Amino acid sequence: MATPTVRRLQLGNELRHLREEAGETIEAAAQVVERTTSTISRLELGQTALTQRQLGDLLDFYRERIDEPEDTSWLFDLAKGNSQRGRWSGYRAIYAKYFRMAVDLEQDASAISKYQMEIVPGLLQTEDYIRAMFADSQANMVDQTVKEAIKARMERQQVLTKPDAPQVGFVFSESAIRRVVGSSEVMRDQLHRLVEVARQPNVHLQVLPFAASSVPRVTYDFNLFRVPSPGPAGPLEFVYLEELTDGKYLDDHDDVAAYTGLWQRLVGAALGPVESRDVLLRVADEFP
Secondary structure, three states: OOOHHHHHHHHHHHHHHHHHHHOOOHHHHHHHHOOOHHHHHHHHOOOOOOOHHHHHHHHHHHHOOOOOOOOOOHHHHHHOOOOOOOOOOHHHHHOOHHHHHHHHHHHHOOEEEEEEOOOOOHHHOOHHHHHHHHHHOOOOOOHHHHHHHHHHHHHHHHHHOOOOOOEEEEEEEHHHHHOOOOOHHHHHHHHHHHHHHHOOOOEEEEEEOOOOOOOOOOOOOEEEEEEOOOOOOOOEEEEEEEOOOOEEEEOOHHHHHHHHHHHHHHHHHOOOHHHHHHHHHHHHHHOO
16 A cells, blocks of 8 residues: 555546546635645645545545546545555654655656766665765764664665665766765675665666766756646656755656656666676775
8 A cells, every 4th residue: 555645646647637628727626625726736645634524525526527527436536545654763853844745756757867976876775885974974863863863864875775666767977986985885885785686677776977978067966756646637757956955856747748858868878787887886896
């Protein structure tokens, strides 16, 4: 079963699709369930929930206005438990609130694409690399907090090897494999780890070399998520951008299309998977 976050997003996506197919406005939908227009907007964005009765009234309202309505009973199952806020207790509480949706999207995605510039992506980091990252930061974290952060990140990495693992593409700058985090030994182990993971059939790993020609000038990291959805509205597609103290999620069709195009250009400019593994091994040998 999908995470509560993704179930809310799927339900909201389907309800927006039904409302648009019925030719109704957010204002009309709000009147049916006696809620505000902002509530309907947040519902369609997957940010809030309705009672089962309110959901039934809304579905009846939409179905009456569609020429050939489809069965929508499955939406009630999708709505069950979607008021839960997820699993953010214990060591998982280490995640910043703005990042938690990205973790859930990773968990339920069928395809993930990640572009990273200066550091190795979190899904690929070794324990020593993670520990060194926190040691190099100015966060002054206590040992227990560092242990929780490592445990949470290592748990995230299980998405790469679970039975229904997504197809995951990584493109990262050559600077990410040359910038020393921790020590030479940490970097050697980290690069060998990248080679190991890159051999998995669902992982497509590419290095964007300094010498790449015709490369887009991308000075920021970004992530693309594609999450399957059970209804006619189609899959969920998100772009995730992270800043120092916040994260931004984009699901507008034009935004997703723009970043998808950018991703394809980066894939085309980067070294192929086999060449990338050769570079990783060569750079690993360069660390004394």
